[in-house]
Amino acid sequence: MNEFDWAGVGAAIAAFYEAWRVPVRIAGVVAGTLLLRGILLFSIKRVVDRVVSGVKKAQNVEHTVELTASPLMAVRVVQRTRTIGSVLNNLVTWVLVSIAIVLILGELNFSVTALIASAGIVGAALGFGAQNVVKDMLNGLFIVFEDQLGVGDIVELQSTQGPVSGVVESVGVRVTQVRDVNGTLWFVRNGEIITVGNKSQGWARVIIDLPAPYTSDVEEVERVMLDTAQKMSREPAYRRKVLEDPEIWGIESVSAEALVVRLVMKVRSNDQFDLARELRLRLKLALDDLGVALPSLNRVVMDGLTQPSGKGGSRRPAPVPPEDSDL
Numbered sequence: 001m002n003e004f005d006w007a008g009v010g011a012a013i014a015a016f017y018e019a020w021r022v023p024v025r026i027a028g029v030v031a032g033t034l035l036l037r038g039i040l041l042f043s044i045k046r047v048v049d050r051v052v053s054g055v056k057k058a059q060n061v062e063h064t065v066e067l068t069a070s071p072l073m074a075v076r077v078v079q080r081t082r083t084i085g086s087v088l089n090n091l092v093t094w095v096l097v098s099i100a101i102v103l104i105l106g107e108l109n110f111s112v113t114a115l116i117a118s119a120g121i122v123g124a125a126l127g128f129g130a131q132n133v134v135k136d137m138l139n140g141l142f143i144v145f146e147d148q149l150g151v152g153d154i155v156e157l158q159s160t161q162g163p164v165s166g167v168v169e170s171v172g173v174r175v176t177q178v179r180d181v182n183g184t185l186w187f188v189r190n191g192e193i194i195t196v197g198n199k200s201q202g203w204a205r206v207i208i209d210l211p212a213p214y215t216s217d218v219e220e221v222e223r224v225m226l227d228t229a230q231k232m233s234r235e236p237a238y239r240r241k242v243l244e245d246p247e248i249w250g251i252e253s254v255s256a257e258a259l260v261v262r263l264v265m266k267v268r269s270n271d272q273f274d275l276a277r278e279l280r281l282r283l284k285l286a287l288d289d290l291g292v293a294l295p296s297l298n299r300v301v302m303d304g305l306t307q308p309s310g311k312g313g314s315r316r317p318a319p320v321p322p323e324d325s326d327l
Helices: 006-019 022-061 064-069 072-107 113-126 125-147 216-233 269-290
Strands: 152-159 163-170 175-179 187-191 193-198 202-214 247-252 258-268
Touching: 006 072, 022 072, 022 113, 022 163, 022 216, 072 125, 072 163, 125 163, 125 193, 125 269, 152 175, 202 269, 216 247, 216 269, 258 269
Parallel strands: none
Antiparallel strands: 152 163, 152 193, 163 175, 175 187, 202 258, 247 258
């Protein structure tokens, strides 16, 4: 029996590899890049999911939206983890693609060293044009790691192009996407953001400036307002949303038409507008029972964002009454 010609097979493989060396190695670089990217993205996703699942398990909830009734830090951990995960996904893709391009050019017999040196010269020449991109990326990283904002936050951004307010839908390395009350999606370059006003961090305060007729019994009006707010804060549906007992801060302003009494209540930031809307309704009914007729409303200022009564939907601005009325 003739022995198998292993030497011939090896020579054939060597000849095939030599003939197709460059395409095979380029294909290997592409396949390795895609495989490594998939592994890294899967790892990032798993870490993010484990952090989110851990928070949900610790708070004994099934869905992220239910965390609004849990401690505020739990909500921020979930939002920040998801935001950082999104940024890391973008960074992984950019870094791996850049490395793959360099390796492929090396396989095509380009002088990578000379290419990098030339790129440095060209980069210096284009530095003035690209400095905004670098600024956007650096500022985006600081925004994320300093937890200035996160996906789902209600924010007011002041940029070099003007103010933008709405709900944050995406935080990228270069651009932050904010959807306003009209449904318009704004793409704000991170490098242009000057100040960030975040309405979803920590706590918020419901402020009710209620005008009472000048001739009314101020002490009785204050008592009814405080009793109404305290009764509402003790109800099971609102107990975990109210952080401190409501307070009457007294008369905010005096005019010939009305005395403006201020009521405040410290609440969880995500529940501010729903609680304010419910409290206004209850105060109106309580003052009706007391026989107090409020002065007419002369103007309405649209300020802030709110969320519809249902669990879904986008946040919408709620009308904030003038200084002489909050009902």
